[in-house]
Structures are given as C-alpha cells and as structure tokens.
Amino acid sequence: MAIALGHYDQVAAGAISPLKLLPQVTCPHCWERFAPEQVLWISEHLDLLGDPFLGAESQQRFLPSRYTLEGDAVDPKGMTCRTMACPRCHLPIPRAMMEMEPLFVSILGAPASGKSYFLTAMTWQLRRTLPIRFKVGFTDADPASNRVLNDCEESLFLNPDQAEVIPLGGGLSHSASSGVDSCCVNRAGSVWSNSQKS
C-alpha cells in the first residue's frame, strides 16, 4: 500500500531538508525589510478579486492561517495559492527571495541611454556563459515577472531577420520615465528583473 507523505512528513522522515528561511527579506519593489512570516500570499479564487492597495483588478493579498501539506497557503475560499506578495506594497515577490539573499543590480542612466539594452545583453550573456564556463545554472526565479526581460532577449538575440531593425521587447519602452532598470541575482543562479512597462 502506498502512502502519500506531505511536505512536513517528508521533513520529519529526513527525506527532504527543511526550508532555511532568511531572518529578513528585502522587497525588490519598495525595499521594505520584513520577516518571512509577515509575507502575504496572493489569493487564487476569482471571488477574492479586489485589493485595497492595487485596485479592483488585482487578487486580494492575505496573511494565511491554513496551508497545504506541501506548504502552500490556502485562501479563504479554499484555493491553493502559489504566489507571495510584499506586506507593504503588495507587489508579487519570487518565492526564492525567502530563502536566499539576493544581489541587487541597479542600472542608472538618462532616458533612452541604453539601460534596458545593457540589462538584456548582460542577462543573455550570463545565461550562456555561467553553465558552460562555471557549471552554474542560470534560470528565471519568476518567469511571469521576467516576461518583459525575456521578450527583450528574444527581440535582441533571437531575431530571425537580422536585416530588419526590431524595437527592444516588441517596441516597449521599459524605463524611459524612471531612468532605472534593476534586477537581482541569487547564489542559486536565479535572476529576477523588475523592469516595468512604462
């Protein structure tokens, strides 16, 4: 007879290691530092639409009191949640930031000075070079948040028509108004960018 073990059963049985959470987590959006147990979760049930900080179109953020055996939060309507959010600004943050101290890289420059091109080229080179020369994998910590950066890499380096000029990321200007692009990298080789569409 097969018995399915939950996350905490497997930890107790020594099958997997317990999570090692950081004592303090830094939000990559607002720089708030908070304890891991203060992190909010993003609800999944469609009835829980509407967040006081982010507006009627965003799912509610909540501090959970129920979890699945795998350690995921359960929202008030019973749906399993996968995404966490900052307790101050309510924006999504990658789960990996709970466990590993990131290295923040901020790129400053005048509007249209090439910050997004530089970040795109740097990320592309790290993706290619780290596995080959240093045996380190380099992956997206949060593919959804990195979609803008992925689009930029695709338009810059995977353009099938080399003779045609294609705007970066399909014509999106990521930082023309803010003058700042940034990303964070952790020791596990995960990258997360908070370049936003302007």
Ligand SMILES: [Zn+2]
């Ligand atoms: Zn924040």
